[in-house]
Amino acid sequence: MLSVLFLNPPFLPRFSRPQRSPAVTKSATLYYPLFLAQAAAVAAADGFAVDVCDAPADGLDLAAVTARAQTRRPALAVLDTSTPSIDADIAAAAALRAAVPGLFTVLVGPHASALPGEVLSAVPGAVCAVARREYDLTVLELARVLDSGPATPARLATIDGLSFRDGQGRLRHNPDRPYLDDLGRLPPVAPIYKQFLNIDEYFNPNAKPPMVTLATSRGCPYRCSFCLHPQTLTGRTARYRPIEAVLDEVAWCLDHFPGLRTVFFEDDTLTADRARCREFCAAIVRRGLVFDWTANSRADLPAALLAAMAKAGCRQVCVGFESADETALSAMKKGLSPARMERFRAEAKAVGIRVHGCFLFGLPGDTRASILRTIDFAVKLNPDTAQFYPVMVYPGTEAYEDYRQRGFIEAAAWRDWLTPAGLHTCVVRNETLSPAELVRLCDLARRRFYLRPSFLARRALAAAVSPGELARTTRAAKVFVRHLLAGSGV
Numbered sequence: 398m399l400s401v402l403f404l405n406p407p408f409l410p411r412f413s414r415p416q417r418s419p420a421v422t423k424s425a426t427l428y429y430p431l432f433l434a435q436a437a438a439v440a441a442a443d444g445f446a447v448d449v450c451d452a453p454a455d456g457l458d459l460a461a462v463t464a465r466a467q468t469r470r471p472a473l474a475v476l477d478t479s480t481p482s483i484d485a486d487i488a489a490a491a492a493l494r495a496a497v498p499g500l501f502t503v504l505v506g507p508h509a510s511a512l513p514g515e516v517l518s519a520v521p522g523a524v525c526a527v528a529r530r531e532y533d534l535t536v537l538e539l540a541r542v543l544d545s546g547p548a549t550p551a552r553l554a555t556i557d558g559l560s561f562r563d564g565q566g567r568l569r570h571n572p573d574r575p576y577l578d579d580l581g582r583l584p585p586v587a588p589i590y591k592q593f594l595n596i597d598e599y600f601n602p603n604a605k606p607p608m609v610t611l612a613t614s615r616g617c618p619y620r621c622s623f624c625l626h627p628q629t630l631t632g633r634t635a636r637y638r639p640i641e642a643v644l645d646e647v648a649w650c651l652d653h654f655p656g657l658r659t660v661f662f663e664d665d666t667l668t669a670d671r672a673r674c675r676e677f678c679a680a681i682v683r684r685g686l687v688f689d690w691t692a693n694s695r696a697d698l699p700a701a702l703l704a705a706m707a708k709a710g711c712r713q714v715c716v717g718f719e720s721a722d723e724t725a726l727s728a729m730k731k732g733l734s735p736a737r738m739e740r741f742r743a744e745a746k747a748v749g750i751r752v753h754g755c756f757l758f759g760l761p762g763d764t765r766a767s768i769l770r771t772i773d774f775a776v777k778l779n780p781d782t783a784q785f786y787p788v789m790v791y792p793g794t795e796a797y798e799d800y801r802q803r804g805f806i807e808a809a810a811w812r813d814w815l816t817p818a819g820l821h822t823c824v825v826r827n828e829t830l831s832p833a834e835l836v837r838l839c840d841l842a843r844r845r846f847y848l849r850p851s852f853l854a855r856r857a858l859a860a861a862v863s864p865g866e867l868a869r870t871t872r873a874a875k876v877f878v879r880h881l882l883a884g885s886g887v
């Protein structure tokens with residue numbers, strides 16, 4: 398059977414493409430290529446020979462990646478994409494096609510999914526097809542089609558979720574592929590990590606390293622207008638893996654990754670279905686699995702569920718508080734109130750779950766005064782760690798369309814979504830605030846939050862009593878403190 402290359406393409410060193418807001422991060426975070434590796438697991442389970450290459454994690458440039466492809470000679474290359482890297486992603490597809498005669502390139506991921514026509518048209522001959530939205534089975538069917546005959550338009554037209562150009566050069570967008578209801582059909586992703594990735598390269602300050610990223614579900618029923626993955630990849634209905642299959646995979650990871658310290662459950666929102674989350678926690682305890690875990694959560698969990706999560710090993714949750722301003726919260730359809738967030742923070746603290754809080758500036762209706770109130774709120778809320786960013790809007794999201802229609806996007810090219818060094822920058826303004834003002838307010842928020850004597854004392858104490866905490870803090874702080882003190886230079 399033919400060989401398939403799954404490539405997280407080269408771009409900037411340690412560019413974290415798979416995260417919801419792709420960038421080179423100030424905290425040295427690097428996400429696992431979870432979706433790409435999962436699609437590779439599906440293809441491998443069907444008998445295809447797969448190669449998984451995470452170029453930013455392995456420090457590979459385009460020459461190294463094409464040399465690897467020339468050696469292994471895949472017939473199909475699946476390349477992940479993001480908005481800021483899309484030109485480099487397409488250039489990688491072009492280079493691979495030049496290096497490997499007959500190679501079929503298919504681009505996947507949020508940006509390609511949102512703008513398949515643009516991606517197919519950017520560089521003639523570089524991109525053969527785009528697999529939109531959730532792409533595991535689309536890529537599998539494509540591999541089967543290529544394995545059994547030529548890639549004629551008539552044969553490609555049978556693959557739901559695929560966009561391509563037909564024999565006359567016309568864009569063809571096949572019907573959307575329905576989301577996979579039964580995630581139990583997905584094979585475990587961890588063996589792919591073991592075979593192809595160096596887990597020490599992946600880092601998240603919210604999870605003690607070494608860590609692995611798994612998912613127990615896909616999709617989120619909430620409707621936050623800016624949120625990328627449910628609108629471009631995973632959908633707005635939560636779908637679940639069988640709990641026992643997830644825990645089998647956790648047990649496999651504990652056996653096969655010596656010294657593993659944390660599992661990061663990178664579901665859109667692990668806690669979206671509270672009854673299922675309770676069941677998940679109970680199953681961990683019942684099986685006697687002892688491991689620390691982190692998850693994305695909503696900031697509105699009942700105290701009893703937080704207690705069950707803590708008992709099952711949850712050490713940290715990442716939550717979007719976003720704003721203290723009711724108008725901004727309502728504009729983004731967050732469905733949370735500041736009072737509820739405060740209660741959540743207190744109840745998480747009471748059961749010993751650390752909270753990483755995210756705050757967004759520049760939402761419609763946000764003013765300098767409302768953002769200063771949000772900064773006060775963040776300090777009062779006092780999550781264990783926090784991030785402050787201008788709202789990042791990406792194609793495929795409601796927020797992007799809204800800002801585009803109002804003329805609020807101030808960027809000439811996709812690359813402008815990042816600074817030259819790859820850090821987040823601001824591409825939007827709103828009614829009253831310019832991009833530069835939003836960046837300055839984010840800098841102010843970070844300094845106010847992180848340079849508080851009480852915060853510094855707390856981190857110093859935590860590092861003093863735990864060597865692991867010291868290592869993790871040092872790794873994140875090496876990059877972060879430099880940015881904190883320097884600001885963003887605007």
Ligand code: SF4
Pocket residue numbers: 617618619620621624625627665666695717
């Ligand atoms: S609750 Fe979280 S995952 Fe769900 S749409 Fe909102 S930000 Fe996205």
